Amino acid sequence: MEKSYELHDIVEMKKQHPCGTNSWEIIRMGADIRIKCQGCGQLILMPRREFERKMKKVLHKAADKD
Numbered sequence: 001m002e003k004s005y006e007l008h009d010i011v012e013m014k015k016q017h018p019c020g021t022n023s024w025e026i027i028r029m030g031a032d033i034r035i036k037c038q039g040c041g042q043l044i045l046m047p048r049r050e051f052e053r054k055m056k057k058v059l060h061k062a063a064d065k066d
């Protein structure tokens with residue numbers, strides 16, 4: 001399964017956030033990835049490897065035009 005993701009993409013994780021939303025924006029990319037819950041705004045930082053394991057799919061590419 002290809003997991004191609006970029007800064008500002010909106011992604012779905014394998015587990016939804018306790019607030020009931022499963023939509024996250026990638027707001028920082030490096031050795032660690034920082035994502036922001038689109039429901040409640042909580043920020044979560046995790047190592048890239050963990051992020052790739054927990055991320056289910058990209059919902060919306062930042063580069064896409066609406």
Ligand SMILES: [Zn+2]
Nearest residue numbers: 017019037040
């Ligand atoms: Zn949330």
